[in-house]
Amino acid sequence: MAGSDDVPFDLPEASSEHAVLARFRLGGDGFGESDQGSRVFDAERALQAAVSAAGVGEVDGNEFGGGEVVIFAYGPDADALYRAMEPGLRALPFRPAHVVLRYGEPADDVTSERIEL
Template sequence: MDDTLFDLPEAPSEHAVIARFRLGGDDFGESDQWSRVFDVERSLGSAVAAAGVGEVDGNEFGGGEVVIFAYGPDADALYRVMEPGLRALPFRPAHVVLRYGEPAEGVWRERVDL
């Protein structure tokens, strides 16, 4: 006899879209760059939520760059929704890493240059 009360489905793995943009100015960029990043991040968050593909989880400024983080069950679907907004940011060089699974050694990653 099985002692399991519920046959719960396995939780989907958390994929990620991690976008990196080189900034000008000092280690944290310039204030006009911040406002552009914040505007695009809000727009991305709305688009991702409306599409139901995950969530934009914030950013990190430092070391002369900004990184925008987003998570969901399908990195490709998440990136398709985010790509136009990410490409709209003018800061270069820039690239996106699509991570297909939890953050761990050996998890498949794909780099896309913007």
């Protein structure tokens, strides 16, 4: 019989998920001009490759609408994630643009930092 200290399996240690949220203004009021979507998708693939190579998290997609696009990335360290992504984010020509580094889960009262691109 298992004692009170025995656990049927190892539970992963709870870790805080940080985020990098990059917001770019696109042309027009909707989903951007015709070539902007493909440029964002190409940049997103390059960002994922950089993030994977650095082993700092994952690029988790995007959201288009209202003349903007937001690229979402998550990992255990927002600063490390941003360092891996910064060259690719700055290479996108759409402005105005900014990045929010979120240091924890969205439901928590967490610190965030805004960086203009």
